[in-house]
Amino acid sequence: MTEVIKINETPIFPENLLSHLRTYQMLPQLLRELVIDHAIAQIECSPEEIETAKRQYLTQNRLTDPKRIQGWLNHNRLNQEEFEKIAVRSYKLKKFQQETWGAKIESYFLQRKRDLDQVVYSLLRTKDNNTATELYFRLQNNEASFEALAQTYSEGPEAQTRGIVGPVPVTTPHEKIAKMLVSSEVGQLWPPVRVGEWSIIVRLEKLISAQLDDATRQKLLNELFSKWLEEQIQKITKIEPLNSETSEVA
Template identity: 25%
Template sequence: MSQASINSSKTITITERDILHQIKLSCKIPEIVEQIITRKVIAEVVEKADIKVTTEELQKAANQMRAMIKLQDAQATWAWLEKHGLSLDDFEEIVQITLLSQKLTTHLFADKVEPYFYEHQLDYAGAVIYEIVLDDEDEAIELFYEIQEGEISFFEAAQKYIPDMELRRKGGYQGEVDRSEMLPEVSAKVFTANAPTILKPIITSKGVHLILVEEIIKPELNNKLRQKIMLDLFSKWLKQQVEKIQVVSHIEANSKVVK
C-alpha cells in the first residue's frame, strides 16, 4: 500500500487492487500475461537444462544492471526500488531471470550461430548511404538526372530538399544502415548496386527516395554480431514456445486468474 500526495493537506491511498484495476483499464493484461508465460517458459527450460548461476555471477550482473540504470550508490538504489515498489529480493530476482535468460540463450544457440550466419549472411549486410525523400516522383526523377549530369551535387540537393535541419547539415547522411533496418523496396536496390553510386528514385509508402550508396559493408562474424544472432534465434524460439501455451483466463470484477 502506498500514499501519494495531492496537496499539503490531502493524501490518496493506492492499493494493490487499484493498481491491478488500472492495469485492466490500460488494456495491459494481454501484454503482462505474455510476460508471465515467457518467464515461466524460461524457468521450466532452465530447470530441465540444469542451468545455474553462482553468487559471483549474480553479484557481477547486479552491479552491471545498477550501472546500466545509473544507480551509483546505495541511496540511489533504495530510492529506485521504492519508486518501483520493489524489494531487494525482487531486484535480485530480476537480475537472476536476466542472467538465466542469457545463459539459456548461449546453451541453446551458441553452436548454431555460424551455420545460421553463413546461410543468412546477406541479412546482416550493411550500407553507408545518403538519402533525400521527396513527395513528388517527377521532381525526384528530374533531380536524379541533374545530379547524374553534374548540374547539382547530392550534398547541394540535400541542402535544398531536406526539411530536417540536422539531417540537412549532414547532407542526408544516414550512416551505416543494416539491411534489416531498410524497407524491402529500398534494400533490394541498395544491395544490388555497385557502390559508390546514386540510385534511381525508389517509391515506398514513405515517399520517393533518392539514395546515394557510398559503400556496401560485408558482414563479419564478430562477437557483437554473434550475440545479435543468438538473441535473434532465442527470440524466435521463445515466441514459438509462448505460442504453444494455451492460456485459459477468467476476468472478474477486480481480478484476473490465468490457469
C-alpha cells in the first residue's frame, strides 16, 4: 500500500518530497542514512541478537516501562515492527563499525591519545599586564592562593569557579594555553603570557590520561566511521532526473 503525507488534508506527493528535503535542509541527512543502509545490507543478525538490539535501544533511549515505550511509538508514529527495524539497524551499524575498524582502534588510539587526554587547570586572566605580573609574583611567593586571587581579580567566567577549569580535553583551551599545559608538570605555575587581549596565568592541576575503555573505543569507531561516511556520500551518491527509460527499467 502506498502512503501519502497529508497536512490539513493537503497531500504531499512523492514527486515533491525531494524539493521539500532540499528546502528544509534535510537532504544531507537522508543521503547519509541511505549510504548507511547500503553499507549494512549484508550484515545478518541472529534471533538472539535481535532481542539484544531491542533491549539495548530501549535502554539507550531510557524507555524503561511499557507506557513510556508506547508514548514514544505514538510520538514517532511507529508500530512494533518498525521499532524492531530501527533497533536492529542501530545494532547492525555497530557491528559494521566493529568489523570494519575494530582491529585498527588500538593504533588509532595511540595516534589520538594526546588529543583525548584531559586536564584540570587554574586560570587567571586580566587585561592589565602590570596586574598580571603582580599577581604572578604573589602566587610564586605563596602570599595568596590561586583560588582567592582568581575569584577577586580574574576577568573571565573562571572567576566564578575560583579559577578552576576542567576537566576538559587538552585541545579545548586556546592553542597557546594548550601548549603550556601539555609541557607542564602538575603544579607548575607559568608567568603571565599574552593571549589576545588578555594577560593570563596558568597552573596545571591535574592530567587525566586517556584510557582505551569501552566509551573511548566507541568514540574512536564513530570518528573513523564518520570520516568514511562523508567520503562515501561524495563518492557514491548522485541526484539526477528520472527519464522515461529509467522508469521503465525500474
